[in-house]
Amino acid sequence: MSKQIFNVVEHFASINGEGVRAGELAVFVRFRGCNLDCSYCDTRWANDVNAKAAKMSVSDIVKAVEDVKIDNVTLTGGEPLIQAGIDKLIAQLLISGRNVEIETNGSIDINKVRENVKDNLTTAMNGQVINDIYDKVNDEMERLSMTADYKLAGSNMEQYMKLDNFNNLQSQDTVKFVVSSEEDLKRALEIIRQYNLTEKCYVYFSPVFGKIEPVTIVDFMKDNLINGARVQLQLHKFIWSPDKKGV
Numbered sequence: 001m002s003k004q005i006f007n008v009v010e011h012f013a014s015i016n017g018e019g020v021r022a023g024e025l026a027v028f029v030r031f032r033g034c035n036l037d038c039s040y041c042d043t044r045w046a047n048d049v050n051a052k053a054a055k056m057s058v059s060d061i062v063k064a065v066e067d068v069k070i071d072n073v074t075l076t077g078g079e080p081l082i083q084a085g086i087d088k089l090i091a092q093l094l095i096s097g098r099n100v101e102i103e104t105n106g107s108i109d110i111n112k113v114r115e116n117v118k119d120n121l122t123t124a125m126n127g128q129v130i131n132d133i134y135d136k137v138n139d140e141m142e143r144l145s146m147t148a149d150y151k152l153a154g155s156n157m158e159q160y161m162k163l164d165n166f167n168n169l170q171s172q173d174t175v176k177f178v179v180s181s182e183e184d185l186k187r188a189l190e191i192i193r194q195y196n197l198t199e200k201c202y203v204y205f206s207p208v209f210g211k212i213e214p215v216t217i218v219d220f221m222k223d224n225l226i227n228g229a230r231v232q233l234q235l236h237k238f239i240w241s242p243d244k245k246g247v
């Protein structure tokens with residue numbers, strides 16, 4: 001089998017600016033290319049097929065992550081789940097003891113990826129003296145969390161959302177609504193209620209940076225009694241200049 005090579009446009013250590021682990025140290029690996037084109041994308045440069053990228057194998061990436069001695073790793077992009085072999089990389093990062101977070105755009109079948117990761121873990125553990133490989137694989141899988149956006153009308157990408165993903169959420173996963181307008185907030189609430197999202201996983205609202213006042217989101221949450229969801233601003237855009245790469 002040919003060795004899988006990934007196009008990595010940047011990898012860096014920082015604090016996670018988004019999601020359940022916001023504020024914690026994390027290593028970020030950003031892959032080139034995306035299957036969507038959101039109106040507000042803050043990493044459009046990474047989606048360019050000609051963006052400068054390091055060619056890295058699974059073991060190159062695992063080594064780069066291990067070298068920094070930080071427990072959390074976030075795979076992002078671009079879109080990490082369109083990268084061939086991503087399941088193998090995720091499995092090896094789990095085996096190396098990391099908490100692995102995937103930032104994904106909501107158009108890809110997360111269950112299929114999770115099943116492929118599980119298969120990789122099972123294969124990797126075969127031959128090891130482990131009494132119950134099944135339990136060990138499930139323990140490793142608990143350190144994998146998917147943060148899936150639901151792209152709203154303001155992104156122009158809503159038609160690509162894979163609603164079936166909402167039947168395959170785990171309690172450690174997140175559904176994130178990046179909102180541009182009141183219309184987006186109303187649609188997000190409809191989806192949250194329809195799929196009972198706050199009962200299944202973490203739910204976040206995040207403003208498209210500079211496009212909607214955070215207080216508008218908070219008022220909407222209060223007016224509609226949206227318990228169990230959280231508002232979140234992208235921390236790194238306050239700590240550093242909002243356009244800065246590598247942070």
Ligand SMILES: C[S@@+](CC[C@H](N)C(=O)[O-])C[C@H]1O[C@@H](n2cnc3c(N)ncnc32)[C@H](O)[C@@H]1O
Pocket residue numbers: 034040041042043076077078079080103104105106148149176178206207208209234
């Ligand atoms: C750049 S994307 C990469 C991962 C994946 N393609 C996705 O969309 O989830 C990472 C996260 O940044 C969010 N994001 C992108 N541009 C943003 C902006 N201008 N303001 C707020 N969040 C933004 C996305 O919605 C997503 O949740």
Ligand SMILES: Nc1nc2[nH]cc(C(=O)O)c2c(=O)[nH]1
Pocket residue numbers: 014015016017018028043074076077103236247
């Ligand atoms: N500090 C920091 N935290 C992040 N969390 C998610 C990010 C992303 O671009 O996916 C990101 C990012 O680019 N920087």
Ligand code: SF4
Pocket residue numbers: 034035036037038040041042043044047077078079105
């Ligand atoms: S899916 Fe993510 S990376 Fe792709 S365009 Fe949208 S925000 Fe940017």
Ligand SMILES: [Mg+2]
Pocket residue numbers: 042043
């Ligand atoms: Mg970002």
